[in-house]
Amino acid sequence: VSERPLVAVVDDDISVRESLPDLLQQVGFAVQAFASAEAFLTSDAADATSCLILDVGLPGMSGPDLQRELGHRGKRVPIVFITAKGDKSLQTRLVAAGAVACLFKPFSDTALIEVVEAALGRR
Amino acid sequence: MESDVEPPLESPPDEVTRLRDALNALRAIMARPALWTGGEPPRIVTAALDTLSGIANEVEERVAQHHGELARASEALRDSESNSRLIIDSIPGLVALLTVTGEVDFVNHQILDYTGQTLEELKQWGTNGTIHPDDLPHVVQVFTQSIGSGSPYEIEQRLRRSDGAFRWFQNNGFPLRDVSGHIVRWCVLLTDVDEQKRAEEALRSNERDFKLIIDTIPALVWSARPDGGAEFFNRHYQEFAGLSEEEARDWGWTVLVHPDDQNGLAAAWQRIMASEAPGEAEARLRRHDGEYRWFLFRTNPLRDAEGRIVKWYGINTDIEDRKRAEVDLRRAYDSFADGQRLSHTGNFTADIVVDEHVWSEELYRIFEFDPTVPIRVQAVRDVIHPDDLPSFDAGFARSLGGADFDLVFRIVTGSGTMKHVRAFARVIERVAGRPLFIGAIQDVTETKMAEEALNAARSELAHVARVTTLSTLTASIAHEVNQPLSGIITNAGTCLRMLDADPPNVEGARETARRTIRDGHRASAVVTRLRALFSKREFTLEPMDLNEAIQEVVALSRSDLQRNRVALQSELADSLPNVNGDRIQLQQVILNLLRNASDAMIDVQDRPRQLVVRTERETGDRVRVSVRDAGVGIDAQSANKLFDAFYTTKADGMGIGLSISRSIVERHHGRLWAEPNEGPGATFSLSIPCDAAGMAVASAGE
Numbered sequence: 020v021s022e023r024p025l026v027a028v029v030d031d032d033i034s035v036r037e038s039l040p041d042l043l044q045q046v047g048f049a050v051q052a053f054a055s056a057e058a059f060l061t062s063d064a065a066d067a068t069s070c071l072i073l074d075v076g077l078p079g080m081s082g083p084d085l086q087r088e089l090g091h092r093g094k095r096v097p098i099v100f101i102t103a104k105g106d107k108s109l110q111t112r113l114v115a116a117g118a119v120a121c122l123f124k125p126f127s128d129t130a131l132i133e134v135v136e137a138a139l140g141r142r
Numbered sequence: 143m144e145s146d147v148e149p150p151l152e153s154p155p156d157e158v159t160r161l162r163d164a165l166n167a168l169r170a171i172m173a174r175p176a177l178w179t180g181g182e183p184p185r186i187v188t189a190a191l192d193t194l195s196g197i198a199n200e201v202e203e204r205v206a207q208h209h210g211e212l213a214r215a216s217e218a219l220r221d222s223e224s225n226s227r228l229i230i231d232s233i234p235g236l237v238a239l240l241t242v243t244g245e246v247d248f249v250n251h252q253i254l255d256y257t258g259q260t261l262e263e264l265k266q267w268g269t270n271g272t273i274h275p276d277d278l279p280h281v282v283q284v285f286t287q288s289i290g291s292g293s294p295y296e297i298e299q300r301l302r303r304s305d306g307a308f309r310w311f312q313n314n315g316f317p318l319r320d321v322s323g324h325i326v327r328w329c330v331l332l333t334d335v336d337e338q339k340r341a342e343e344a345l346r347s348n349e350r351d352f353k354l355i356i357d358t359i360p361a362l363v364w365s366a367r368p369d370g371g372a373e374f375f376n377r378h379y380q381e382f383a384g385l386s387e388e389e390a391r392d393w394g395w396t397v398l399v400h401p402d403d404q405n406g407l408a409a410a411w412q413r414i415m416a417s418e419a420p421g422e423a424e425a426r427l428r429r430h431d432g433e434y435r436w437f438l439f440r441t442n443p444l445r446d447a448e449g450r451i452v453k454w455y456g457i458n459t460d461i462e463d464r465k466r467a468e469v470d471l472r473r474a475y476d477s478f479a480d481g482q483r484l485s486h487t488g489n490f491t492a493d494i495v496v497d498e499h500v501w502s503e504e505l506y507r508i509f510e511f512d513p514t515v516p517i518r519v520q521a522v523r524d525v526i527h528p529d530d531l532p533s534f535d536a537g538f539a540r541s542l543g544g545a546d547f548d549l550v551f552r553i554v555t556g557s558g559t560m561k562h563v564r565a566f567a568r569v570i571e572r573v574a575g576r577p578l579f580i581g582a583i584q585d586v587t588e589t590k591m592a593e594e595a596l597n598a599a600r601s602e603l604a605h606v607a608r609v610t611t612l613s614t615l616t617a618s619i620a621h622e623v624n625q626p627l628s629g630i631i632t633n634a635g636t637c638l639r640m641l642d643a644d645p646p647n648v649e650g651a652r653e654t655a656r657r658t659i660r661d662g663h664r665a666s667a668v669v670t671r672l673r674a675l676f677s678k679r680e681f682t683l684e685p686m687d688l689n690e691a692i693q694e695v696v697a698l699s700r701s702d703l704q705r706n707r708v709a710l711q712s713e714l715a716d717s718l719p720n721v722n723g724d725r726i727q728l729q730q731v732i733l734n735l736l737r738n739a740s741d742a743m744i745d746v747q748d749r750p751r752q753l754v755v756r757t758e759r760e761t762g763d764r765v766r767v768s769v770r771d772a773g774v775g776i777d778a779q780s781a782n783k784l785f786d787a788f789y790t791t792k793a794d795g796m797g798i799g800l801s802i803s804r805s806i807v808e809r810h811h812g813r814l815w816a817e818p819n820e821g822p823g824a825t826f827s828l829s830i831p832c833d834a835a836g837m838a839v840a841s842a843g844e
Contacts, residue, residue, distance in 0.1 A: 034661045
C-alpha cells in the first residue's frame with residue numbers, strides 16, 4: 020500500500036468526500052478525505068500527501084488560505100483546486116499562485132485523474 | 143205773535159176826517175150869511191168846495207179800498223202764519239224761530255218733545271245744559287258772531303235729549319228778511335246727524351287703527367300708482383330705510399336696492415305690472431345703517447269698478463335670516479354633495495317593510511339609477527353581482543338582528559359597468575315596529591383597482607428585487623447546483639470504472655450508483671427551491687410553517703454565509719403555530735434579512751460574525767421572526783429610513799429590499815422593524831398573526 024501515493028481530498032461537501040475517494044482508489048491512489056482545512060492540517064496526512072485536492076470555498080479557513088498556510092510551512096504539495104463557483108479570474112489567480120489546476124465542478128473523472136497524475140509528475 | 147203789518151182800519155184815516163171836518167165847517171160858515179158877510183158865496187168857492195169834497199170822497203174811497211186790501215192781506219197773512227206753524231210742526235226736524243237779537247221766540251213741538259223742555263226753559267239754552275258742555279263755547283261763539291253779522295251759520299253740536307243722552311245735530315241758522323232786506327227773524331234748523339256722526343267716528347277710529355297697524359307691522363308696506371311710482375311708505379319702511387316718505391316717493395326708494403339686484407327687481411316689477419296680477423320678487427334693500435338685507439316683495443293690485451288697476455299695494459318681508467339659512471343650507475348641502483361626490487359615497491335610509499327608500503344624489507349616480515324612479519329592494523338586489531348575493535343576504539339578515547352591516551360587494555349597473563362598493567348600514571329605530579336602516583355606500587372600485595395595480599407593481603418590484611438578488615446570488619446558485627452535480631458525475635465515472643475493472647467491483651459500483659441517485663435528488667431539490675424563489679407569481683395566502691420556510695432559506699444561503707465566514711445559529715421554536723402567508727414572499731423577506739445581516743458583518747474582523755435566526759410565539763397569537771447580527775449596527779435615526787424605498791447604505795445596493803420586505807409583511811397584517819442591539823449589531827424582527835388570527839383579520843376585511 021505504501022507505494023501508492025496519498026491523495027488528500029478537503030471539501031465540506033459530503034458527496035465530494037464520498038465520490039472522489041472511490042474514484043481515486045479505483046484508479047490506484049491511496050486517499051484520505053477531510054471536511055475542513057483545519058482538519059487536514061492537524062492530521063498525519065498533511066506531511067504524507069503527494070497531491071492535495073482542495074475545495075476553494077471551505078467554511079473557516081478557505082482553500083487559498085490553506086495553500087498559503089502550506090507555503091508558510093514550507094510544504095510544497097501539488098494542489099488541485101476544485102470549486103463550484105465558475106470564476107475564471109479566481110482560476111487564473113490560483114494557478115498563478117502555484118496550483119497545478121483549478122477544476123470547476125462538475126468535472127469529469129478523466130479530467131480529474133489527468134490533473135492528479137500531472138501533479139504527481141506521472142505524465 | 144206780533145205782525146209788523148197794520149191791522150185793517152175800521153174808520154177813515156184821520157187826515158181825511160180832518161179834511162172833511164174842515165170842509166163841513168167851511169160849508170156851514172158859507173151857508174149862514176150871518177157868519178158870511180159876503181153874501182152869497184161866490185160860485186167859484188162853492189165849486190172849489192165841491193171839488194175838495196169830491197177829492198176827499200175819492201181819498202176816502204181809496205183809503206177805504208186800501209184798507210180793504212190791507213185787511214185781506216192781513217187775513218191772508220194770518221192764514222199763512224198758521225200754515226207755517228203747521229208746516230214747522232210737521233217737519234221731521236227741530237225748528238226754532240228767533241228774534242232779531244237771537245232770543246228763542248218759537249220752537250216746534252219736536253224740539254219740545256226731544257228736549258222735554260218748555261219754551262221758557264229753552265230760552266235759557268246757553269246755560270241750562272241743553273248743549274253738550276264740550277260743544278257750548280264753540281256754539282256760542284259762532285252763534286253770537288252770526289247774529290251780529292247777519293250771516294248764516296252751520297255747526298255740529300250735541301243736544302241733550304229728554305232722557306239726558308246727547309245726540310249729534312247739525313245746527314243751521316239763517317236770517318229771515320223783509321222785502322226791504324231787514325232781518326226780521328232767525329230760523330234755526332236742527333237735524334239729527336248722530337248716526338252719521340257715529341259712523342264717521344267709527345270710520346275715523348278704524349282708519350286710525352289701520353294706520354296704526356300699517357305703521358307697526360314688522361314689514362315694509364307701500365303703495366304705488368298704476369304707473370309703478372311709489373306714493374306711500376309705512377313708518378317701519380321709512381325707519382328701516384332712513385328715508386322720509388318724500389325722499390322715497392316715486393322712484394326714490396330704488397336707491398335702497400342692492401346694485402346687483404337693481405336690474406332683476408326692475409324687470410320683475412315691470413313684469414308684474416304688465417301681468418296685472420299679484421306677483422313677488424326678491425332683492426336686497428339697504429338698511430339705514432348701510433347693511434343690506436334680503437326682502438321678499440309681494441304686491442297686489444287694487445281695481446276699480448271697471449276693473450282698472452288704480453293702485454298697487456305691496457309688502458316687503460325681511461327674509462334675510464331665511465335667506466342666510468337657505469345659503470347655509472345650500473352651502474352645507476353643496477359641501478355634503480361635493481363630499482359625497484369626491485368620496486364616491488352615497489347615503490340612504492330605507493324602510494324595508496314598506497319598501498320606501500331615500501337616496502342621496504351620489505347614491506343614484508353610483509348605482510346609475512334614474513332618480514325619478516322609486517327605489518325598490520328588488521331593484522337593488524337585481525344589480526348585485528350573483529356571486530355576492532349570498533353574502534349580501536346573509537349580512538342583511540344579521541343586521542336585522544341588530545348587527546352592523548359592513549360588506550364590500552360588486553354591482554353591475556345598467557350600463558354593464560362592474561363596480562365594487564362598500565356598504566355600511568345599521569337599524570337606527572323601528573317605526574311602528576318596522577326597522578329603519580340608515581347607511582352609506584361607497585364606490586371603492588378605484589381603490590380596488592388601485593390596490594390591484596399596487597399589488598401588481600409590488601409584485602413587479604418584488605420580482606425585480608428577486609432578480610437583482612438572483613444576479614448577486616448566481617455564484618451560490620451555481621455552487622448549490624454544482625455540488626451535487628459534481629458528486630453525480632464523479633460517482634457515475636467511478637461506477638463505470640468499477641464495472642470495467644477485472645473483476646468488476648459490483649458492490650462498489652452499486653454504492654456509487656446509490657450515491658448518484660441521492661445527489662441527483664439533492665440537485666433536483668435545489669433547483670426546485672430556486673425555481674420557487676425566483677419565479678414571478680401572484681400573492682397567495684396559505685397556512686404555512688415558518689420554521690420550515692426559514693430552514694429552506696437557510697439552506698439556500700448557507701454557502702453564501704460560509705463564504706462570508708458568518709456563523710449562523712438557528713433558534714427555531716418548537717411547535718410554532720402556522721401563519722397564513724405567502725410562503726415565497728415571506729422567504730424573500732427572510733432571505734433579504736439574512737443577506738443584509740451577512741453584509742453588515744463583512745468588515746467585522748475583531749469578533750465572531752455571529753448571526754442568529756430565531757422564531758418564537760408572541761402573546762396575542764402572533765409569531766415573531768428575528769434576525770440578529772453582530773455587524774456595524776444601526777443608529778436610531780436611520781432605523782426608520784431603513785425601510786424607505788431606495789434608501790441604502792450599500793455601495794452596490796438598490797435600496798428596495800427592506801421597503802419591499804416591509805410592504806410584504808404588512809400585507810400579512812404584520813410589521814417589520816429594526817432595533818440596535820445592546821452589544822454590536824442590530825436585530826431585524828417581523829411579527830405576523832398566526833393562522834387562526836390571520837383568518838379572523840382576513841374575514842374582518844370582507
